[in-house]
Amino acid sequence: MSEQKTEGQLLNEQLSYAAKNVWEKISAREKEEVFSFSERYKTFLNNAKTEREFTTVVKEVLQKKDFISVEKAAQSGKKLQPGDKVYQIVRNKTVFMSVIGRRPLLEGVNILGAHIDSPRIDLKPVPLYEDGGLALLKTHYYGGIKKYQWVAVPLAMHGVLVKKDGSLVEVCIGEAEEDPVFTITDLLPHLAAEQMQKKMSEGITGEGLNLLVGSIPYADEKVSQKIKLNILKILNDKYGIIEEDFISAEIEIVPAFKAKDVGFDRGLIGAYGQDDRVCAYPTFMAVLEE
Secondary structure (H helix, E strand, O other): OOOOOOHHHHHHHHHOOOOOOHHHOOOHHHHHHHHHHHHHHHHHHHHOOOHHHHHHHHHHHHHHOOOEEHHHHHHOOOOOOOOOEEEEEEOOOEEEEEEOOOOOHHHOOOOOOOOOOOOEEEEEEEEEEEEOOEEEEEEEEEOOOOHHHHOOOOEEEEEEEEOOOOOEEEEEEOOOOOOOOEEOOOOOHHHOHHHHOOOHHHHOOHHHOOEEEEOOOOOOOOOOOHHHHHHHHHHHHHHOOOHHHHHHOEEEEEEOOOOEEEOOOOOEEEOOOHHHHHHHHHHHHHHHHO
């Protein structure tokens, strides 16, 4: 026989709120839907690590889902009707999309929003230099990063360069299985006694986040910076660019990891860029389903 609840216990149940783990509140079918959604989300995370990539992927999907650009709609003289779907791309970094409603604007709108940039490391305008038998790229961090998390891990290079003739060169190195990766060096433990005595914010500094990109010299004894030259030659052979092209470049350095499930139960996702794609992707999906 169960013990009768006291007046206080009943009152607590009536007035208080206790958050529950979402897994305790959903059905088996809903759980399958969550995992299915998460697989699509992980694929998206892998394919859209920068604002430009996010915008490109979204634009491709929107066009397949019969969204038309605002410019195209205006040029055709088409008057938008309830249910019409339009989008606008701004500087290849921002996407506006809309499903036209049935009631007047004065009665209100539903707005969803999320940012699609993420904390990362950017290259400086003239970044390549040689030091200590290595070729490195000077960088500057973007957003609120914990600098110690960016050293001694594989990094990838994403972005665009504009050549002298105005042509755009897209760069994505470090994501394919056969690609090289890059890294920011750190001290070995037995050489880091002084570093270990510093505060966390001082052990790895922003000025020290320079990217290691090469170590093999160009075979010419009369060249003063042979390792730097070898990197420039590789870049010129593969992309047709010269050092000056970095001035008009927008190159972002991001972790070279793929999105993965975390835990034996696969209940969490570990990936770069979930701030704020964890909001932007569901927002995008919600608009598509409207």
